Amino acid sequence: QVQFVESGGGLVQPGGSLRLSCATSGFTFSDYPMNWYRQAPGKERELVAVISGSGSATRYADSVKGRFTISRDNTKDTVYLQMDSLKPEDTAVYYCNGWQNYWGQGIQVTVSS
Numbered sequence: 191q192v193q194f195v196e197s198g199g200g201l202v203q204p205g206g207s208l209r210l211s212c213a214t215s216g217f218t219f220s221d222y223p224m225n226w227y228r229q230a231p232g233k234e235r236e237l238v239a240v241i242s243g244s245g246s247a248t249r250y251a252d253s254v255k256g257r258f259t260i261s262r263d264n265t266k267d268t269v270y271l272q273m274d275s276l277k278p279e280d281t282a283v284y285y286c287n288g289w290q291n292y293w294g295q296g297i298q299v300t301v302s303s
Contacts, residue, residue: 192216194286194294201300202276210271212286212294219267220244222289226260226271228282228299238284239271254280276301 198210210226223242229235239260240249248260259272269286276299283296 192289192292194288194292196284196286196294196297199284199297199299201302203303204276204278204301206276206301207272207274208276208299210273210284210286210297210299212269214267214269214286214288217289219262220264224260224262224269224286224288226269227285227287228280229285229296230279230282233282235285241269273299278302 193215195213196210198208200208202208220243223240225240226238227235228238236251238251238254239258241260241262245262250258257275262269273280278301280299281301282299284299285296286294
């Protein structure tokens with residue numbers, strides 16, 4: 191049974207940092223690229239970051255480039271999203287995605303003073 195379990199969200203002040211984790215199980219993690227998406231209230235879900243199976247290649251949305259870092263630990267079957275210099279417009283539910291377009295349950299990130 192495939193599982194994606196996200197953690198690390200919460201409330202943070204503008205300029206702060208959070209690190210999201212997505213622990214997976216049930217498939218050969220290193221064989222698949224992994225993605226982080228987000229969906230803000232009233233907006234469509236958007237792709238935030240992508241990482242290749244080996245971790246050697248990454249790609250980011252322009253809106254987060256230079257502030258967010260996606261990484262993975264293939265020994266722990268876990269993908270991470272380090273979010274620095276957070277802005278109020280980063281407020282959204284964040285989802286990890288991968289394998290056969292499988293989705294995590296989502297985790298709330300709120301950036302507010």
